[in-house]
Amino acid sequence: MKKDQVIPIRPEPGSELPPAQLTAVRAALAQQQHRPGALLPVLHAVQDALGYVPAEAVPLIAWELNLSRAEVHGVISFYHYFRQEKPGRHVLQLCRAEACQAVCGATLEAHAQQCLGVGFHGTTADGALTLEPVYCLGNCALGPSVMIDGELRGRVSPERFDHIVAQARQTP
Amino acid sequence: MQSIAEHDYGTPPPRWVNIGQSSSSAAAEAPLVSLNIDGVEVSVPQGTSVLRAAALNGINIPKLCATDQLDAFGSCRLCLVQIEGMKGYPASCTTPVAPGMKVTTQNDKLAALRRGVMELYISDHPLDCLTCPANGHCELQDMAGAVGLREVRYGYEGDNHVYAKLADGSVNARFVAKDESNPYFTFDPSKCIVCSRCVRACDEQQGTLALSIQGRGFDSKVSPSQNESFLDSECVSCGACVQACPTATLSENTLIAKGQAEHSIVTTCAYCGVGCSFRAEMKGEEVVRMVPDKDGQANHGHSCVKGRFAIGYATHPDRITKPMIRARTSDPWREVSWEEAIAYAASEFKRIQSRYGKGAIGGITSSRCSNEETYLVQKLVRAGFGNNNVDTCARVCHSPTGYGLRQTLGESAGTQNFDSVLQADVIMVIGANPTDGHPVFASLMKRRLREGAQLIVADPRRIDLVRSPHIEAAHHLKLKPGTNVALVNSLAHVIVTEGLVNEAFVRERCEQPAFEKWRKFVADARHAPEAMEAVTGVPAAELRAAARLYATGGNAAIYYGLGVTEHSQGSTMVMGIANLAMATGNIGREGVGVNPLRGQNNVQGSCDMGSFPHEFPGYRHVADEATRTQFEKAWGVSLLAEPGLRIPNMFESALDGDFKGLYIEGEDIAQSDPNTQHVTAALNAMECVVVQDLFLNESAKFAHVFLPGSSFLEKDGTFTNAERRIARVRRVMKPKAGYADWEITQLLANAMGYAMNYRHPSEIMDEIAALTPTFQGVSYARLDEMGSIQWPCNEQQPQGTPTMHVGEFVRGKGRFMITEYVPTHEKVNTRYPLILTTGRILSQYNVGAQTRRTENVAWHHEDRLEIHPSDAEARGIVENDWVGIASRAGETVLRAHLTDRVQPGVVYTTFHFPESGANVITTDNSDWATNCPEYKVTAVQVTRVSQPSQWQQRYRQFSERQAELLQARDSAVK
Numbered sequence A: 001m002k003k004d005q006v007i008p009i010r011p012e013p014g015s016e017l018p019p020a021q022l023t024a025v026r027a028a029l030a031q032q033q034h035r036p037g038a039l040l041p042v043l044h045a046v047q048d049a050l051g052y053v054p055a056e057a058v059p060l061i062a063w064e065l066n067l068s069r070a071e072v073h074g075v076i077s078f079y080h081y082f083r084q085e086k087p088g089r090h091v092l093q094l095c096r097a098e099a100c101q102a103v104c105g106a107t108l109e110a111h112a113q114q115c116l117g118v119g120f121h122g123t124t125a126d127g128a129l130t131l132e133p134v135y136c137l138g139n140c141a142l143g144p145s146v147m148i149d150g151e152l153r154g155r156v157s158p159e160r161f162d163h164i165v166a167q168a169r170q171t172p
Numbered sequence B: 001m002q003s004i005a006e007h008d009y010g011t012p013p014p015r016w017v018n019i020g021q022s023s024s025s026a027a028a029e030a031p032l033v034s035l036n037i038d039g040v041e042v043s044v045p046q047g048t049s050v051l052r053a054a055a056l057n058g059i060n061i062p063k064l065c066a067t068d069q070l071d072a073f074g075s076c077r078l079c080l081v082q083i084e085g086m087k088g089y090p091a092s093c094t095t096p097v098a099p100g101m102k103v104t105t106q107n108d109k110l111a112a113l114r115r116g117v118m119e120l121y122i123s124d125h126p127l128d129c130l131t132c133p134a135n136g137h138c139e140l141q142d143m144a145g146a147v148g149l150r151e152v153r154y155g156y157e158g159d160n161h162v163y164a165k166l167a168d169g170s171v172n173a174r175f176v177a178k179d180e181s182n183p184y185f186t187f188d189p190s191k192c193i194v195c196s197r198c199v200r201a202c203d204e205q206q207g208t209l210a211l212s213i214q215g216r217g218f219d220s221k222v223s224p225s226q227n228e229s230f231l232d233s234e235c236v237s238c239g240a241c242v243q244a245c246p247t248a249t250l251s252e253n254t255l256i257a258k259g260q261a262e263h264s265i266v267t268t269c270a271y272c273g274v275g276c277s278f279r280a281e282m283k284g285e286e287v288v289r290m291v292p293d294k295d296g297q298a299n300h301g302h303s304c305v306k307g308r309f310a311i312g313y314a315t316h317p318d319r320i321t322k323p324m325i326r327a328r329t330s331d332p333w334r335e336v337s338w339e340e341a342i343a344y345a346a347s348e349f350k351r352i353q354s355r356y357g358k359g360a361i362g363g364i365t366s367s368r369c370s371n372e373e374t375y376l377v378q379k380l381v382r383a384g385f386g387n388n389n390v391d392t393c394a395r396v397c398h399s400p401t402g403y404g405l406r407q408t409l410g411e412s413a414g415t416q417n418f419d420s421v422l423q424a425d426v427i428m429v430i431g432a433n434p435t436d437g438h439p440v441f442a443s444l445m446k447r448r449l450r451e452g453a454q455l456i457v458a459d460p461r462r463i464d465l466v467r468s469p470h471i472e473a474a475h476h477l478k479l480k481p482g483t484n485v486a487l488v489n490s491l492a493h494v495i496v497t498e499g500l501v502n503e504a505f506v507r508e509r510c511e512q513p514a515f516e517k518w519r520k521f522v523a524d525a526r527h528a529p530e531a532m533e534a535v536t537g538v539p540a541a542e543l544r545a546a547a548r549l550y551a552t553g554g555n556a557a558i559y560y561g562l563g564v565t566e567h568s569q570g571s572t573m574v575m576g577i578a579n580l581a582m583a584t585g586n587i588g589r590e591g592v593g594v595n596p597l598r599g600q601n602n603v604q605g606s607c608d609m610g611s612f613p614h615e616f617p618g619y620r621h622v623a624d625e626a627t628r629t630q631f632e633k634a635w636g637v638s639l640l641a642e643p644g645l646r647i648p649n650m651f652e653s654a655l656d657g658d659f660k661g662l663y664i665e666g667e668d669i670a671q672s673d674p675n676t677q678h679v680t681a682a683l684n685a686m687e688c689v690v691v692q693d694l695f696l697n698e699s700a701k702f703a704h705v706f707l708p709g710s711s712f713l714e715k716d717g718t719f720t721n722a723e724r725r726i727a728r729v730r731r732v733m734k735p736k737a738g739y740a741d742w743e744i745t746q747l748l749a750n751a752m753g754y755a756m757n758y759r760h761p762s763e764i765m766d767e768i769a770a771l772t773p774t775f776q777g778v779s780y781a782r783l784d785e786m787g788s789i790q791w792p793c794n795e796q797q798p799q800g801t802p803t804m805h806v807g808e809f810v811r812g813k814g815r816f817m818i819t820e821y822v823p824t825h826e827k828v829n830t831r832y833p834l835i836l837t838t839g840r841i842l843s844q845y846n847v848g849a850q851t852r853r854t855e856n857v858a859w860h861h862e863d864r865l866e867i868h869p870s871d872a873e874a875r876g877i878v879e880n881d882w883v884g885i886a887s888r889a890g891e892t893v894l895r896a897h898l899t900d901r902v903q904p905g906v907v908y909t910t911f912h913f914p915e916s917g918a919n920v921i922t923t924d925n926s927d928w929a930t931n932c933p934e935y936k937v938t939a940v941q942v943t944r945v946s947q948p949s950q951w952q953q954r955y956r957q958f959s960e961r962q963a964e965l966l967q968a969r970d971s972a973v974k
């Protein structure tokens, strides 16, 4: 008998989530679980509550919806919308679609990445901001466009961008 | 990589999904459709894809994402064709045939399109074909050839998954290194073409859903569970994905190490009662890999981790290949020649017989040996030893099945074939854990459940089937161990009192007086679910709902396992199950029936072959004059009319000093039989124990003669699986020790003075067929021709019998039996407050002698005690603690695992490792009719401990001593 070797046994679904997150995930499940095709609504509800879908939530979601972990992971990773990492305090979405590109969107992209020191989907070192690409915010006439925490801003020049960032950094 | 010997028709044959159509005629033959492919008129069943229709007629349309084991997916766009009257270029794999269709599979336009597709694939694929394990059988390579790809215009400099470093020397973030976590296969993502065949194989074929495609577009990647390694994921290593992969991305490690096989031989898995058919892919005498056979009628090209991968034991260095003898079990072994070993065993047996009487010796056959070998051993005992002291390990598992089903239906076997489950609307699983015990059948069952069949599980423990991805039991009857009969009576009570009996069926097919008696019996209020709730622990409402579902849900099929038989009332429960099926008319057609899930590969066969002390082959009593005369004539000796000793009687008699010699073929009674200490005491009391096995197993540690046996790869023969299917085992290499097991038995018989002169196992089968009515039509020639045969196979049923009791029961009219519930003697009290029940796990097999000697230990390397958190807390036990388990019979120590799979008051363990000594604690209690031991119920106490039990310490000392004696063997044959 090899006493030192212990076979890892899969933890109970959800047991690896911190209590606050567990409550949020359970609430999201309770709310959405019974509708047909519940997975997407549940994932949305979890992301709305936590800002992302933690990997530790996947086993619980899978167990409750009677899916496999692989299936849930496949769906989360298929949609860029779902974050798998904890985002910064603020989420800054930058439009990369044609109309914005036509009005120096690329310059703004480069500026944004350089000034924040992160690429797309990255979070700044101080945890303040997460930069995400979007494809058209429906604000094409007033590009380049960004959205900060769900609020739309048009005609964003590099200077305006810096201002938005500075403001965000100051708010919790 | 697919088998080197099979053709791939691209998509599976059409199948009728018949949920809710509760008649056996639901699987109507699909009508034929005629169409024209490349100017050739062809006719195929409706629902066939154009791709398959073409392949069936010798026209091979290029394809990558399609394979005939999986539903069409339509993602690679290589199988494009042109169809007159249809726009564009439809994918032939997803396009069903239609009458009058005109299909063109090859022209310049199609060729250009296909080349374009291939060019894209190849531009992100390494070009190391010459050193690639799939070389020679890679579908990507074949398709590049088929479409005539000559150049790839897009270089590898840009975005790719192929190289670890980019052109500028920086790290390629897309590159993912090989995953070698699984001991049997390697995943090399750089070769993946994201055809998702592996994902679909895991979903559709295996039903584990451990894989998915993560991300999208160029980011797509195959991900086990949440992008983990294969070993950390839910993967159960069935290998379906490896077989489905068209490239070398997923490859068996043995294929990588040894290269492509040059021939393949069809044989049958020697592990479990599913009896999967395999192609052993060989390089000379070396097995390169085992590939489940698509034509296999039991498994249809699927397998589990044991059959496909765990064959390393056959060449394990622990195998003993020289005969050995010793006068006393405390002496060192002495290697001797075959002649000396056989002569010694025979002279000892003869000495014992002359001193203690004819009945002082006997034999034990094994469910792991072939039909022919089993037949020979019982013949040796009956004709050569001149007594009927022959028994088999099926005694300890399915003897109640034989007895119970014979009493009620008239035949000691399951009523259906496996495929029948695809017609079931309601599936009731009682005391069985198919996903672990019968994995390939479980996959088939899960497929049906995903299609919408309803599931009822009766088991003390929450087995995986109760809830796993896309599967959920409608009712889980979580009964207390040992209360099966109470449960089945309650189910019957509901059916009878709520008017759910199929009166027409019962009137026409069953004995009326017996039925009336039974009806009155179960209608009694004491069987009401409400009254029994306190006994079984199953809420009455849940039980009523389950009974109604079983009786009214359409085709209802019962599958049961050792959780039914290994009880003091095992036989009663089997009869109770048969009663249920008869009362609801769920017997005698596809989709219904009573199906024992047999444990070992040849349990059915060893029972059929006359392994029991009271029965000749074909379940005919030794007292039956006509049968006996027939055998006496054929064997040329006079035979005893009295039954011989059963295994437990042999032990008793040995302890009394009357039974002195035992020939054990391929069985390990010292580990597998209950109350180990009693068994070993009995073996110690014998003067000549002859063990014939691959390894020096637990029993061999008490043996005087060791005859090295042969693995299933080394001999010809047949196995009979749980659906009565007789299938060929074929020799792919010569016996390591020189003789196949049947030859060894024959040598022993001749040395004992009873002549046997078979030249090949086929001659033994011919003798069996001549003497056994149900086997009359079986011969090796017929087996080669038909692939496999389900007995009875005779003049009335020349093609064999997939479904039994059609139109009429084997015994004529079905007989209802009274099934009074009698609680077991094994009761909990304050000293032993918990009930221990036992089971097994997917990766290990039986006593584990084989699987413990393979990489399967990666999944399970020790037996653990499952205990409910509340019981654990009351005893201060936490996860991984060492706990002592004490029963009235003995004591052992295991590591604890806390889980709510078991209910409070119940603990559970497996018995795959000898040092766990799970059977040290099981008691001598047994089934009243057949002596099948009560493994499933033992009252125990569990406490935290810091050291192994006394038994384990003694076991360890003894095993070490025996290992030394083996080391010290001095070799007489140089």
Ligand code: SF4
Residues within 6 Å of the ligand: B198, B201, B202, B206, B208, B209, B210, B211, B234, B235, B236, B237, B238, B239, B240, B241, B242
């Ligand atoms: S080996 Fe079987 S269980 Fe594992 S991923 Fe492949 S198909 Fe799924």
Ligand code: SF4
Residues within 6 Å of the ligand: B191, B192, B193, B194, B195, B196, B197, B198, B199, B222, B244, B245, B246, B247, B249, B250
């Ligand atoms: S691993 Fe093989 S089967 Fe799976 S997607 Fe890649 S190439 Fe296809």
Ligand code: SF4
Residues within 6 Å of the ligand: B269, B270, B271, B272, B273, B274, B275, B276, B299, B303, B304, B305, B306, B307, B308, B438, B439, B440, B441
């Ligand atoms: S162990 Fe059973 S299920 Fe697995 S491959 Fe062998 S016969 Fe099939």
Ligand code: FES
Residues within 6 Å of the ligand: A095, A096, A097, A098, A099, A100, A101, A135, A136, A137, A138, A139, A140, A143, A145
């Ligand atoms: S393109 Fe940027 S908002 Fe529409």
Ligand code: FES
Residues within 6 Å of the ligand: B062, B063, B064, B065, B066, B073, B074, B075, B076, B077, B078, B079, B080, B091, B092, B093, B094
């Ligand atoms: S084989 Fe038809 S699309 Fe791949």
